[in-house]
Amino acid sequence: MYTCICNAIREDDLRKAARQHRGGAESVYAKLGKRPNCGQCLEEAEGVIAEEREALACPLAAA
Ligand code: FES
Numbered sequence: 001m002y003t004c005i006c007n008a009i010r011e012d013d014l015r016k017a018a019r020q021h022r023g024g025a026e027s028v029y030a031k032l033g034k035r036p037n038c039g040q041c042l043e044e045a046e047g048v049i050a051e052e053r054e055a056l057a058c059p060l061a062a063a
Contacts, residue, residue: 003045004029006037011048018049019056025049 003011009032021031025045029035036042 003048004034004036004041006041007032007034009034009041009045014045014048015052018052 001011017028025042
């Protein structure tokens with residue numbers, strides 16, 4: 001599933017990048033070589049990133 005349609009960023013790729021890079025959605029997008037266009041995805045992307053980092057901090061939280 002795509003989180004960002006404008007940049008064709010898949011949720012799985014966003015989760016992987018969130019584990020490897022610091023910062024919010026715009027920073028993580030930049031690490032993927034992308035930048036927001038319409039911005040419609042940013043709220044969802046922030047949620048995905050936060051969720052992934054929470055799971056990383058406490059693997060049992062994701063279970
Ligand atoms: S959907 Fe992500 S910038 Fe448009």
